[in-house]
Structure formats: C-alpha cells, structure tokens
Amino acid sequence: MHQDEKLRLRRLPLFREMMTPTFDGLMEIAYAQTFPAQLELIRQGEYADFLHVIVEGSVELHAMWNGRNTIMGIVNPVSTFILAACVCEEPYLMSARTLERSQIVLLPVADVRVALRQDPDFAMAAMRELANGYRTFVRHAKNLKLRNSTERLAAYILHQSRQNDDMDTVTLPVEKRLLASHLGMTPENLSRSMKALQGHGIAVRAMRVKIADRARLAAVAVPDPLIDGP
Amino acid sequence: MHQDEKLRLRRLPLFREMMTPTFDGLMEIAYAQTFPAQLELIRQGEYADFLHVIVEGSVELHAMWNGRNTIMGIVNPVSTFILAACVCEEPYLMSARTLERSQIVLLPVADVRVALRQDPDFAMAAMRELANGYRTFVRHAKNLKLRNSTERLAAYILHQSRQNDDMDTVTLPVEKRLLASHLGMTPENLSRSMKALQGHGIAVRAMRVKIADRARLAAVAVPDPLIDGP
DNA sequence: CGTAGGTTTGACCGCCTTCAAACTTGGTGG
DNA sequence: CCACCAAGTTTGAAGGCGGTCAAACCTACG
Numbered sequence: 387m388h389q390d391e392k393l394r395l396r397r398l399p400l401f402r403e404m405m406t407p408t409f410d411g412l413m414e415i416a417y418a419q420t421f422p423a424q425l426e427l428i429r430q431g432e433y434a435d436f437l438h439v440i441v442e443g444s445v446e447l448h449a450m451w452n453g454r455n456t457i458m459g460i461v462n463p464v465s466t467f468i469l470a471a472c473v474c475e476e477p478y479l480m481s482a483r484t485l486e487r488s489q490i491v492l493l494p495v496a497d498v499r500v501a502l503r504q505d506p507d508f509a510m511a512a513m514r515e516l517a518n519g520y521r522t523f524v525r526h527a528k529n530l531k532l533r534n535s536t537e538r539l540a541a542y543i544l545h546q547s548r549q550n551d552d553m554d555t556v557t558l559p560v561e562k563r564l565l566a567s568h569l570g571m572t573p574e575n576l577s578r579s580m581k582a583l584q585g586h587g588i589a590v591r592a593m594r595v596k597i598a599d600r601a602r603l604a605a606v607a608v609p610d611p612l613i614d615g616p
Numbered sequence: 617m618h619q620d621e622k623l624r625l626r627r628l629p630l631f632r633e634m635m636t637p638t639f640d641g642l643m644e645i646a647y648a649q650t651f652p653a654q655l656e657l658i659r660q661g662e663y664a665d666f667l668h669v670i671v672e673g674s675v676e677l678h679a680m681w682n683g684r685n686t687i688m689g690i691v692n693p694v695s696t697f698i699l700a701a702c703v704c705e706e707p708y709l710m711s712a713r714t715l716e717r718s719q720i721v722l723l724p725v726a727d728v729r730v731a732l733r734q735d736p737d738f739a740m741a742a743m744r745e746l747a748n749g750y751r752t753f754v755r756h757a758k759n760l761k762l763r764n765s766t767e768r769l770a771a772y773i774l775h776q777s778r779q780n781d782d783m784d785t786v787t788l789p790v791e792k793r794l795l796a797s798h799l800g801m802t803p804e805n806l807s808r809s810m811k812a813l814q815g816h817g818i819a820v821r822a823m824r825v826k827i828a829d830r831a832r833l834a835a836v837a838v839p840d841p842l843i844d845g846p
Numbered sequence: 847c848g849t850a851g852g853t854t855t856g857a858c859c860g861c862c863t864t865c866a867a868a869c870t871t872g873g874t875g876g
Numbered sequence: 877c878c879a880c881c882a883a884g885t886t887t888g889a890a891g892g893c894g895g896t897c898a899a900a901c902c903t904a905c906g
Contacts (some may be wrong), residue, residue, distance in 0.1 A: 430842055451752075451762040452838045458757060470747040479754045479842050482831040502740065509739040510732065517700040523753035524679075524700075524709045527688060530760050531800050532681040534861070540853055563884065570761050579888050592871080592885095608682045612660055613708050795854065805894055807854050817883070822853095822903080847906100854901065863892080870885065875897090 404508035408501050418491045419542040426484040434471040443488025447480045457527040528613045535571040538605035545614045558593045584598040634738035648721045651714050658712040664701040666722040673718025677710045687689040758843050765801040766809040770837035775844045788823045
C-alpha cells in the first residue's frame with residue numbers, strides 16, 4: 387500500500403472519521419491488488435473473506451438464477467462494496483466482476499470486525515454506509531415497480547446529467563447492453579426506448595446522449611429524489 | 617411501557633445484546649402507542665422522528681410515484697422499521713401504514729443515536745439489522761428482475777410454507793390485492809397465476825393454499841436461498 | 847339478509863421479449 | 877493506414893406476458 391492510496395482511502399466516508407490508530411492498523415494488513423478486466427472477484431453464494439474498496443476502474447454487481455442473469459449495480463471509485471455480507475457473516479447475494487482493469491484494496495473481514503468494535507466512529511460510519519446501501523436498493527426496487535422501461539431510461543439520463551454538473555451532453559459510462567440489464571430491460575428494448583425518447587427531448591449518437599429539451603424529457607421521467615437519489 | 621413489553625423488546629436481535637443501562641435508558645423515554653387499522657404512520661419524503669418497533673399487529677411499507685403505488689414490504693412483530701432513515705438523517709423512501717390495529721413502540725431518534733455511540737454492542741446489532749434490511753431489498757430486486765410473476769408467486773407460497781414448519785396448507789397472511797402489489801403484479805394477474813399453478817401442484821380455496829405436489833411447485837419456483845431467504 | 851369490498855373472469859390491448867438478420871463500432875494485424 | 881474481424885447495436889416481425897377495463901361473482905361483516 388502506497389502512501390497516496392492510503393490518503394485516498396482516508397477520504398472515504400467510511401474511513402474519514404475513524405481514529406488514526408484504527409485506520410493505520412487496518413492499513414497495515416490491507417493490500418492493494420490490480421485485477422484485469424472481466425475477472426470474477428466474488429461469486430454469489432460464497433462467504434466474505436475481504437471487504438473490497440475500489441480505488442480505480444469499475445466493478446459490476448450482478449445476480450444469477452436459473453440460467454438468467456441481471457446487473458444489480460455498478461460500483462465506481464472510490465467506494466466499498468459487500469460490507470453487508472461482511473457484517474452478517476452470510477453468503478453474498480450478488481457476484482462482482484471487474485468491467486475494466488481495476489485496482490482494489492482488500493481488507494480482511496476479521497480485522498474489519500475488530501476495528502468496528504474498537505472504534506465507535508468507524509462503527510457509525512459503517513452504519514451510514516450500510517444505510518445508504520439499503521436505500522440504494524429500495525430506490526432500485528421502487529424504480530422497477532413504479533416506472534416502465536422508457537421512464538426508467540429517461541430518469542437515468544437525467545440523473546447522469548445531474549451527476550455531471552447538469553451538462554447537456556451525457557456519455558453513457560457503460561455499454562448499452564449492461565445499462566439495459568441494470569435498468570431491467572433487454573438491449574433491444576433499450577434501443578427502442580432510446581429511439582422513442584428522441585421524440586421527447588433527446589438526440590443520440592453512439593454513446594453520446596444530448597439533452598435538447600430538458601423539460602420534455604423530465605415530463606417522461608418525472609424525476610424524484612426518493613427514487614433517483616439526491 | 618409495561619414490564620412485559622420491555623421484555624419482548626429486549627428479546628429482539630437489535631436490543632438483545634446491548635448493555636442493560638443503555639437499554640433501560642432507552643426504555644425510560646420510549647412510549648408504546650396503539651394505532652387503529654389503516655393509519656398512515658409515516659409518509660415518504662418526511663424525516664424520521666422516531667425509530668418504530670412493531671409489537672403487535674402488522675404494518676405495510678409502500679411507495680408512491682406519479683399516482684402509482686406499490687407495496688414494498690410487510691412488517692410483522694416483533695421487529696423494527698425505518699432504522700435506515702434514522703441513521704442517515706435523510707427523508708423516508710417509503711410510507712408506512714397499519715394493516716390492522718397495531719401496537720408500536722416509539723423511540724426518539726436523537727436518543728437512539730446517543731445510545732448507538734455509547735454502546736458498541738448496540739451499534740453492532742444495529743449494523744446487523746441494517747445489513748439484513750439491505751439484503752432483504754437486494755433479494756426483492758433479484759426476485760423482480762429474475763423471475764416472472766407466476767414464478768414469484770410459486771416461490772412465495774413455498775417460502776410461506778417453510779416459515780410455517782413446512783406445513784402443506786398455507787394461509788395467506790394478507791389480502792390477495794396486497795400480496796399482488798408486493799409481488800409486483802396486479803390482482804387480476806395474481807388470480808390468473810394462482811389458477812395456472814393449480815396445474816402445478818397446488819389447490820386453492822379462498823385464502824387457503826394447499827400444496828399437493830411440492831416437487832412440481834418447486835419446479836416452477838426453483839427456490840433459492842439467495843432470493844427467497846433462509 | 848343486504849351491502850360493500852375483495853376476487854375472479856373475459857376480452858382486449860400494449861409493453862416487452864424473442865429470434866433473426868442487418869448494421870455499427872472498435873480493436874488488431876497486415 | 878487500411879482491411880478485417882468480433883462484438884455490440886439496431887431493426888423488423890411475431891408472440892407472450894402482464895396490464896386495463898368492465899362485469900359477474902364471492903364473502904365477510906354489520
């Protein structure tokens with residue numbers, strides 16, 4: 387672990403407020419590792435050995451059942467994943483796979499648990515992290531149950547724009563195939579929804595989506611912080 | 617708060633391991649209240665004042681958007697809800713309504729937060745509670761994205777049976793209308809799925825579902841602890 | 847016994863999926 | 877630098893799952 391990596395981790399909400407000795411203790415035994423693209427980091431059903439922190443690259447969380455497959459979320463730097471499985475000592479509900487070459491810091495679960503007990507600030511931060519994860523999936527479920535697929539796509543585009551300073555041009559951060567799965571639709575259907583939205587305020591060229599008329603797009607998406615996030 | 621109510625709360629996973637002074641302190645300021653059926657306890661978008669513990673009755677968690685409405689979960693005694701909103705100091709993502717006359721213990725959020733900081737055992741228990749809530753909604757989303765509606769119903773029936781000691785007769789705990797919404801389908805479609813499953817190992821009379829051929833039903837549901845829970 | 851509300855049924859329609867084929871796109875090696 | 881290939885994307889046609897609407901049917905409760 388290099389010094390600057392430690393500093394980047396230290397800025398994370400999960401680690402920001404914890405006491406310095408606890409943090410340094412964790413960093414002693416942490417190790418950073420670089421994985422190639424398309425590598426299965428975690429398989430659903432297995433047990434947690436390490437808390438994962440993604441420092442660079444991107445990771446896809448997906449789930450399988452009976453031969454079907456869906457993307458549950460995409461994790462970008464710098465953030466942690468599978469904290470819940472670490473806390474519960476129960477099997478992962480999702481698998482994780484790198485989307486590109488990624489650098490990931492691994493913290494042994496046993497040590498994380500000790501640190502949680504020793505440091506109330508760390509414990510509170512972990513609670514907030516878990517609560518946020520919980521809320522993310524409540525939103526995901528609301529999105530699926532309350533909106534149809536075109537509405538979900540419209541809301542996604544608007545949300546991406548908000549994340550990027552309300553820019554009028556959004557570049558999709560992942561392949562459309564993956565985005566479709568994340569939004570709970572087929573690639574074909576995403577393509578058609580994209581075309582449908584071209585009559586409602588957007589223009590599309592490859593991975594670039596231009597928001598020409600934000601109001602018309604918002605009339606389809608009906609953005610809501612209780613679904614789309616703040 | 618009566619002594620026996622305190623004892624029931626004390627047995628909850630969230631309160632079981634905390635220190636006695638912290639627990640007693642919380643109980644000092646807690647108060648139990650009985651609400652009639654169909655009362656809106658919490659409205660989505662508002663902020664948390666109290667951590668709720670349901671002692672008797674049942675509560676429905678639902679969400680609304682753009683005039684549409686869906687049930688996100690049903691909470692039975694004895695358990696807590698909306699811990700996440702309490703921890704985050706952010707608005708509720710879901711509303712809560714009593715399904716029947718219910719007794720609920722209310723703990724002021726500020727006091728809960730103090731107790732969390734003071735008592736590491738309580739903090740760890742809260743973390744586990746949050747992690748379980750997180751996992752519940754990951755499962756809910758997986759169920760919605762990976763199974764079709766008949767498969768979800770079949771899995772629900774098998775799960776209810778498992779909860780009741782693998783009894784061959786399951787009595788639906790809520791109106792079919794509500795169950796349909798929880799499973800992400802319309803009442804009409806639930807009715808049709810129920811009929812479809814009668815060719816796959818079940819017999820239905822009003823709210824009573826008899827599992828005649830568990831293997832055939834399981835062939836439709838393909839039960840999976842990573843979706844249906846343990 | 848009557849009524850209100852929940853449930854079922856039927857008809858119809860639309861969203862979404864599936865399958866197949868044509869078309870882009872991006873990366874690789876000649 | 878261009879040609880080529882594999883992989884991703886779009887398009888079309890067809891069909892099924894699930895939603896909507898309306899009416900008939902239960903059933904629970906006063």
